[in-house]
Amino acid sequence: MNQIVRHSGRKFNELRNIKLTPHFAKYADGSCLVQFGNTHVLCTASIEEKVPPFLKGQMSGWITAEYGMLPRSTHSRMDREAKKGKLSGRTMEIQRLIGRSLRAVADLSILGERQIIIDCDVLQADGGTRTASITGGWVALAIAVENLLLQGKINSSPLTDQVAAISCGIVGDEVFLDLDYSEDSTAKADANFVMTTQNKVVEFQATAEESAFEKSVLDKMWLLAIEGCSFLFKEQLNATRQERK
Numbered sequence: 001m002n003q004i005v006r007h008s009g010r011k012f013n014e015l016r017n018i019k020l021t022p023h024f025a026k027y028a029d030g031s032c033l034v035q036f037g038n039t040h041v042l043c044t045a046s047i048e049e050k051v052p053p054f055l056k057g058q059m060s061g062w063i064t065a066e067y068g069m070l071p072r073s074t075h076s077r078m079d080r081e082a083k084k085g086k087l088s089g090r091t092m093e094i095q096r097l098i099g100r101s102l103r104a105v106a107d108l109s110i111l112g113e114r115q116i117i118i119d120c121d122v123l124q125a126d127g128g129t130r131t132a133s134i135t136g137g138w139v140a141l142a143i144a145v146e147n148l149l150l151q152g153k154i155n156s157s158p159l160t161d162q163v164a165a166i167s168c169g170i171v172g173d174e175v176f177l178d179l180d181y182s183e184d185s186t187a188k189a190d191a192n193f194v195m196t197t198q199n200k201v202v203e204f205q206a207t208a209e210e211s212a213f214e215k216s217v218l219d220k221m222w223l224l225a226i227e228g229c230s231f232l233f234k235e236q237l238n239a240t241r242q243e244r245k
Contacts, residue, residue, distance in 0.1 A: 006171075007182060008037075013224055015166075015178045015231060020139055020239040029116075030143030032239060034136025037180055038126035043136035045144035046117045061111025061158070063141065065098035067091055067133060069122040094130045095120070097203060101134045101163050101194045102141055104202040110158035116144050127181035131165035131192055135232050138163050142240045163202055164232035165194040168221035175217060177224040189213050193225035197233050 010016070016037030025031035030045035051062050068091065071077045081087050098120060118140055120133035141159070148154045169179045169190035176183060184190055191206035206218070 006176065008180065012174055013177050013227060015228055016180065018232065018235055020136060020235050022139055022143060022239040022242050023244040028140070028144075029147055030140040030145075032136040032139035032143070034132045034139070036126075036128050036132045036135075036178065038124060039128050039132050039180075040122075040124040041129060041132045041136055042119075042121045042123055043133060043140040044119045044121075045140040046119070047114060047144055047148065048117065049114050051113050051115050055113070059109065059113060061108045061113065062115035063099060063102045063106055063108070063111075063118070064115060065095045065102065065118040065120060065133075065137060067095035067098060067120045067122075067130075069125060069129070073122045073125045094133070097130060097194070097205075098133050098137055101165065101202050102137055104194075105138075105159060105161040105163045105196060106141075107158045107160055110154055110156055111148075112154065114153075116141060125181070127179050127184045128167050131167050131178075131194075134163060134165040134194060135236065139236050139239045142236075146240070161196045161198065162233050162236055163194060163196055164229045164236060165192060166225050166228035166232065167192050168224050168228075170213060170217060175220045175224065177228050189217070191218075191221050191225075193222070193229065195225060195229045199226050 019035040021033040024033040025044045028044035029047045032043045034041050055062055071080060118137045120137055122129045145157050145159055167179045168177055169187035171183050171187050188210045189208040193204055194202040
């Protein structure tokens with residue numbers, strides 16, 4: 001059990017090659033190119049000196065996210081959603097998840113009446129685009145917050161913790177960490193874990209594709225997610241400590 005070698009050569013508990021490149025976008029208030037193997041997502045942060053109408057006068061800030069896949073981020077070209085005139089249900093679900101995840105580790109009152117928008121653009125997709133977006137989105141957000149501090153616009157950081165995300169799934173009879181597309185597309189079950197450094201879960205999404213699975217399997221995925229996120233937290237900190245070139 002758990003000795004099977006994956007098609008990529010990775011062990012059951014081995015992440016893809018992870019790379020977080022901060023300050024990737026010159027003009028953004030914060031940015032990070034996040035690479036989970038062949039999944040590449042550009043996360044940028046934009047600070048706006050205003051809040052959505054429902055927060056006006058409440059002395060509270062806001063953090064939100066937008067998510068999209070470029071036309072050739074997959075094997076065949078897809079139309080831009082702007083051309084269709086509306087966002088797909090999947091896109092809406094993912095960008096709301098990213099926003100909720102980032103707000104879960106922020107004291108919005110410290111931001112004052114301003115909002116930070118995190119744009120997550122998928123350049124290349126090979127599974128795990130939402131987990132990569134959350135992980136890289138936190139780095140972009142942290143850099144934007146540091147810029148607010150340096151400019152004297154806030155007196156302390158609104159960030160209360162880090163947040164990262166990783167996938168797990170059942171492929172064959174094995175539980176694997178960080179599924180790529182070929183694994184995800186054939187998985188009997190897959191799950192996404194959004195976690196903090198205290199091993200608290202911000203959000204957990206799991207779906208059985210063929211048959212229901214036992215709690216013991218969920219427990220295995222949970223432990224793998226903790227292990228994977230622990231590595232991601234270290235990479236996030238390393239990225240935020242890098243100076244802009």
